[in-house]
Amino acid sequence: MRILIVEDDILSSRCLEILAKEFLNERIQSIHAVSDPESAAEFIRKNPLDLLFLDINLQGETGFKLLEIESRSFFQTIIVSSERDNAVKAFEFSVLDFLPKPITRERFGISIQRYLSSNPNTFSPKGIPLKKEEGINLIEPENIVFARSERNYTRLFTKDGNVEKVRKTLDQLQKDLEGHGFFRAHRSYLVRLEEVKKILFKTPTTYRLLLHTDHNIPVSRSQGSKLLSLFKNSNHKVLGLL
Numbered sequence: 001m002r003i004l005i006v007e008d009d010i011l012s013s014r015c016l017e018i019l020a021k022e023f024l025n026e027r028i029q030s031i032h033a034v035s036d037p038e039s040a041a042e043f044i045r046k047n048p049l050d051l052l053f054l055d056i057n058l059q060g061e062t063g064f065k066l067l068e069i070e071s072r073s074f075f076q077t078i079i080v081s082s083e084r085d086n087a088v089k090a091f092e093f094s095v096l097d098f099l100p101k102p103i104t105r106e107r108f109g110i111s112i113q114r115y116l117s118s119n120p121n122t123f124s125p126k127g128i129p130l131k132k133e134e135g136i137n138l139i140e141p142e143n144i145v146f147a148r149s150e151r152n153y154t155r156l157f158t159k160d161g162n163v164e165k166v167r168k169t170l171d172q173l174q175k176d177l178e179g180h181g182f183f184r185a186h187r188s189y190l191v192r193l194e195e196v197k198k199i200l201f202k203t204p205t206t207y208r209l210l211l212h213t214d215h216n217i218p219v220s221r222s223q224g225s226k227l228l229s230l231f232k233n234s235n236h237k238v239l240g241l242l
Helices: 010-027 037-046 063-068 070-074 086-092 105-118 170-176 221-232
Strands: 002-006 030-034 051-055 076-081 097-100 128-132 135-139 144-150 153-158 163-166 182-186 189-192 196-203 206-211 216-219
Touching: 002 010, 002 037, 010 030, 010 051, 010 105, 030 037, 037 063, 051 063, 076 086, 076 105, 086 097, 097 105, 128 163, 144 170, 170 182, 170 189, 182 216, 182 221, 189 216, 196 221, 206 221, 216 221
Parallel strands: 002 030, 002 051, 051 076, 076 097
Antiparallel strands: 128 135, 144 153, 144 189, 153 163, 182 189, 196 206, 206 216
């Protein structure tokens, strides 16, 4: 389940995110927050979406113009506003619910129940859909060793030695694979950490990953310290590192 929060008040945005994670838990595939209509419209154009939490007054602009987007038929919208006069206009756009501010846990729960009731068959596929001539295959995240960016496409390298091409950017694929143990080692590479056999020191501050498949993956300078931190904070000590 993919969620977008459009809210210019930081506290309200954070409240919506916390409550969404509490009520939806493992159903959530990704959750993203923006503070203005332009950023929201761009996000909706580029990303699949299931549920939109939308404030109406956004830095002097109206959130209603977002509801005129053609692709809105593919997701449900819950309006979030302190101005109850907006409720009538909101339902003219066939929104799912009007959630009044200040947001309470009980009222939020009602909104979520309405969403779940309106989508009884909602589920998150366990695999990455891959369109083939004979149909659509699902590649399980656990079978992916690493992914390599090729502009608007991504190559998936699997444990069984296959290389598959999917029509998704690496940024989009990263959202699909969140929670499955993948690490963005480089702007062009996404790696499943369980497949790492050795961390190679290219220089004292730069690294490469040697995988069990013997693939050699670069690690960007910006991700090097984060990589070591992940291993040092795991259940397995990195011997020799202080």
